[in-house]
Amino acid sequence: xxxxxxxWIPVAGNGLLHRRWFLQGALGVAMGLPLSRAAxxxxxxxxxxxxxxxxxxxxxxxxxxxxxxxxRIGLVSQPGTDGSGASRTPLEHLEGVITPNxxxxxxxxxxxxxxxxxxxxxxxxxxxxxxxxxxxxxxxRYPLVTRTLFLECSGNSAGLLAAxxxxxxxxxxxxxxxxxxxxxxxxxxxxxxxxVEDDARWVVAxxxxxxxxxxxxxxxxxxxxxxxxxxxxxERLRPENGYPxxxxxxxxxxxxxxxxxxxxxxxxxxxxxxxxxxxYTDLRPDGTADQFTFxxxxxxxxxxxxxxxxxxxxxxxxxxxxxxSGRGTVRRVEVSADGGRSWAEAALDEPARPLSLNRFRAAxxxxxxxxxxxxxxxxxxxxVQPTRDAWLARHGVSAFYHCNAMQAWGxxxxxxxxxxxx
Amino acid sequence: xxxxxxxWIPVAGNGLLHRRWFLQGALGVAMGLPLSRAAxxxxxxxxxxxxxxxxxxxxxxxxxxxxxxxxRIGLVSQPGTDGSGASRTPLEHLEGVITPNxxxxxxxxxxxxxxxxxxxxxxxxxxxxxxxxxxxxxxxRYPLVTRTLFLECSGNSAGLLAAxxxxxxxxxxxxxxxxxxxxxxxxxxxxxxxxVEDDARWVVAxxxxxxxxxxxxxxxxxxxxxxxxxxxxxERLRPENGYPxxxxxxxxxxxxxxxxxxxxxxxxxxxxxxxxxxxYTDLRPDGTADQFTFxxxxxxxxxxxxxxxxxxxxxxxxxxxxxxSGRGTVRRVEVSADGGRSWAEAALDEPARPLSLNRFRAAxxxxxxxxxxxxxxxxxxxxVQPTRDAWLARHGVSAFYHCNAMQAWGxxxxxxxxxxxx
Numbered sequence: 001x002x003x004x005x006x007x008w009i010p011v012a013g014n015g016l017l018h019r020r021w022f023l024q025g026a027l028g029v030a031m032g033l034p035l036s037r038a039a040x041x042x043x044x045x046x047x048x049x050x051x052x053x054x055x056x057x058x059x060x061x062x063x064x065x066x067x068x069x070x071x072r073i074g075l076v077s078q079p080g081t082d083g084s085g086a087s088r089t090p091l092e093h094l095e096g097v098i099t100p101n102x103x104x105x106x107x108x109x110x111x112x113x114x115x116x117x118x119x120x121x122x123x124x125x126x127x128x129x130x131x132x133x134x135x136x137x138x139x140x141r142y143p144l145v146t147r148t149l150f151l152e153c154s155g156n157s158a159g160l161l162a163a164x165x166x167x168x169x170x171x172x173x174x175x176x177x178x179x180x181x182x183x184x185x186x187x188x189x190x191x192x193x194x195x196v197e198d199d200a201r202w203v204v205a206x207x208x209x210x211x212x213x214x215x216x217x218x219x220x221x222x223x224x225x226x227x228x229x230x231x232x233x234x235e236r237l238r239p240e241n242g243y244p245x246x247x248x249x250x251x252x253x254x255x256x257x258x259x260x261x262x263x264x265x266x267x268x269x270x271x272x273x274x275x276x277x278x279x280y281t282d283l284r285p286d287g288t289a290d291q292f293t294f295x296x297x298x299x300x301x302x303x304x305x306x307x308x309x310x311x312x313x314x315x316x317x318x319x320x321x322x323x324x325s326g327r328g329t330v331r332r333v334e335v336s337a338d339g340g341r342s343w344a345e346a347a348l349d350e351p352a353r354p355l356s357l358n359r360f361r362a363a364x365x366x367x368x369x370x371x372x373x374x375x376x377x378x379x380x381x382x383x384v385q386p387t388r389d390a391w392l393a394r395h396g397v398s399a400f401y402h403c404n405a406m407q408a409w410g411x412x413x414x415x416x417x418x419x420x421x422x
Numbered sequence: 423x424x425x426x427x428x429x430w431i432p433v434a435g436n437g438l439l440h441r442r443w444f445l446q447g448a449l450g451v452a453m454g455l456p457l458s459r460a461a462x463x464x465x466x467x468x469x470x471x472x473x474x475x476x477x478x479x480x481x482x483x484x485x486x487x488x489x490x491x492x493x494r495i496g497l498v499s500q501p502g503t504d505g506s507g508a509s510r511t512p513l514e515h516l517e518g519v520i521t522p523n524x525x526x527x528x529x530x531x532x533x534x535x536x537x538x539x540x541x542x543x544x545x546x547x548x549x550x551x552x553x554x555x556x557x558x559x560x561x562x563r564y565p566l567v568t569r570t571l572f573l574e575c576s577g578n579s580a581g582l583l584a585a586x587x588x589x590x591x592x593x594x595x596x597x598x599x600x601x602x603x604x605x606x607x608x609x610x611x612x613x614x615x616x617x618v619e620d621d622a623r624w625v626v627a628x629x630x631x632x633x634x635x636x637x638x639x640x641x642x643x644x645x646x647x648x649x650x651x652x653x654x655x656x657e658r659l660r661p662e663n664g665y666p667x668x669x670x671x672x673x674x675x676x677x678x679x680x681x682x683x684x685x686x687x688x689x690x691x692x693x694x695x696x697x698x699x700x701x702y703t704d705l706r707p708d709g710t711a712d713q714f715t716f717x718x719x720x721x722x723x724x725x726x727x728x729x730x731x732x733x734x735x736x737x738x739x740x741x742x743x744x745x746x747s748g749r750g751t752v753r754r755v756e757v758s759a760d761g762g763r764s765w766a767e768a769a770l771d772e773p774a775r776p777l778s779l780n781r782f783r784a785a786x787x788x789x790x791x792x793x794x795x796x797x798x799x800x801x802x803x804x805x806v807q808p809t810r811d812a813w814l815a816r817h818g819v820s821a822f823y824h825c826n827a828m829q830a831w832g833x834x835x836x837x838x839x840x841x842x843x844x
Contacts, residue, residue: 029563029564029611029615030615031556031557031560031561031563031564032546032552032554032555032556032560032612032615032616033554033555033556033557033560034552034553034554035545035547035553035554035555047537047538047541047542047630049535049536049537049538049630049631049632050535050630050631050632050634050684051632052632053503053505053506053532053533053632054505054530054532054533054534054535054536054631054632055505055533055534055535055536055661056499056504056505056533056534057494057497057499057504057505057507057508057509057528057530057534057662058494058497058509058528058662059493059494059497059509060485060492060493060494060524060525061494061523061524061525061526061660061661061662061663062524062660063482063657063658063660063661064536064537064658064659064660064661064665064666065536066537066538066539066665066666067657067658067665070482070657070658071481071482072479072480072481072482072483075479075480075481077478077479081475082477082478082479083475083476083477083478083479084475085479086479087479087480087481093657093658094653094656094657095566095568095605095652095653095656096568096603096604096605096653096655096656097568097603097656098520098603098655098656099656100522100523100655100656100657101483101522102482102483102484103482103483103656103657104483106479106480106483108476108479110475110476111475111476111477111478112476112477112478112479113471113472113476113477114471114476114477114486114487115469115471115486115488116469116471116488117488119469120469123457124454125457130454130456131456131457132454132455132456132457133454133455133457134453134454134455135453135455137734138453138454138455139453141451141453141737141738141739141740142451142453142740143451143740143783143785144517144740144742144783146517146518146519146771146781181518181519181520182518183517183518189451190454193451193452193454194454208469208471208472209471209472209476210471210472210473210474210475210476212472230517231516231517231518233518233520233522233655234516234517234518234519234520234521234522234525235485235489235492235515235516235522235525236485236486236489236492236515237486238483238484238485238486239477239483239485239486240479240480240483241483243486243488243489244486244488262472312559315563316563317563318563318564318565318566320566349568351773359568361565361566363565
């Protein structure tokens, strides 16, 4: 569509306004209720919490009881267990980019170990000249690096592959993703100290939990930007996120970023471990499997409006969502309000953060009629997020992992939002 | 000092190495302990937490019990109260830039109110054409902005003004500062909707707690970059940080960013409220007072090593700290290991974040002898952090607020660190 100059003229069908509207401000949102001047200072304005001293100072704060419903969702564990499964981030209740540590999605293969940091360390061995063990205290002596990065389970959004559109929330469908400010030691420093042999090509990372989760990491990635993370969002890692030390492979599928990291075995070939062959591997339509799929593909999802966040009346709304790419930097997010017939460019928070979630926003005037909201991200690697049909045509009906298809939210005349297939 | 080319050649006295050492990596830190290849996979490597399933998935996670000592510190309230005072961020236990919500410092004037968001709103009145009330739900409809910003109490670091150097930790001395990713509505949008009168110059912001804390904000600042914050570090504001809505004035002294915001009174003159006259005001050496001191000055502090984090043995250490400026962007941080006789440039995380904390790091080889570590920040406004003596000479001995003097940490031959005056 052409650039109309006037931010109030729609740039795409069914009420999408130019992103200039967003950047310039909300002229005419007019959500403030008129007020007589006297009412502003009337005694009736003093509610109970302004009539008596409030609660005490505290050592470690917690959310408001009025936000008690904002919890990880879809906690599902293997039969007979309570810690071997997954929980999801309630994306529809969050804003900005950072995911609070208490709400980062979980995926454990044998629960959350309670590791004593003084009895834990990371061993580097195999095809190295000097096998070494690094205590947690020793890791704190190395130069640290801080980066904001996304982490996404390769099984995220698999709910979109169900034959019929599931009545689930945004977090239930797409909440196996989070973004955090990670601080850790570049793995390259430790490998350099150990002295990698010439024939080394892989690093098999193993966790210290009872599952001994292991994954093979290309040596090139380990030497490039891999981190041994000690801090997440400013504080030490939480137990469910790998305390006291985890591997973090920026942009790669989540389960390669081994939590509770115990061992790095430098090898000349991948281990072909269970969790990189029978699981976390993409089955092609012809029955063969891809070996391997590391970076998570470009993706986006509208977090608001989304199921559970109903529209209360016709008028102006902010469309807000998250976009990311495991291959680089999100360059563009477009939104549609008419099921993909026309598109408007969303505003992206600046500066763009490579290999991180990024927040996008768009202005939309809902006319009270049916609408279908979709977002579509593209990255600097040249990839564009596909439709669900296109994704299925390429990956086949047996596919489960690495789904980056577009999410469509249908809105009915009552303002209720639900997952729909086009 | 000259640039030596070799990152191992000191660039300043008492062991400070060139920041290239830091940027290139830790060649020769050598903290890994040699290990026989057999030991790497020996059965003895399986501790209890790897021998049985771990803990359950959880709705809202909490830190490891091994990090239970990482709490806000120095909780001090007025006599007979438990919520009217301050607690501090334990800076020495944190890394990166973001302060976790649970550890952001507190400063309350009548405790923490537990506000029902459905019964709360923000009134805009006074010198406006249309007095308005914005419910919390209405605020969520406006375009949101996300920014990482510091927030510092103007009383931070006043402990440095004591006649004798106090034996306190970094957090106890400087922990009335934090940084968060804030998401909120630009205040300019709401003022525009209300229609500010031509003679308006100030906005008096008032909180909804029992203290009715109020401060006068220049209209120019309110129209520039002020936010009505709804989210902090991805989730809704915590009660102690102003839930359900707070004012945020980037770079300005903390108590102007009124929590539990209830009222914005547009006026032609400042209110001269208690907390901008008898408190939070700088007394000059001649007995007169400055009217007013809004932006917090350029500042930095080394968080590690710092008191309580002893050096265990001679060798290489990372010096890590925080730098910020309420007038713009930190451009340079220098560190000294010899009490200010010589200086080396620290590495700053990129991209630099204006009006936010920024993490700096430097490499230091401790020779086991006495040392005095200092950091010194400068900003793009042209300001340089002063010594304590220079600060006192300018502000006088009655001064209490806005102390941005350099902090010196003395290190003795046992590796213990303490607050020292030069």
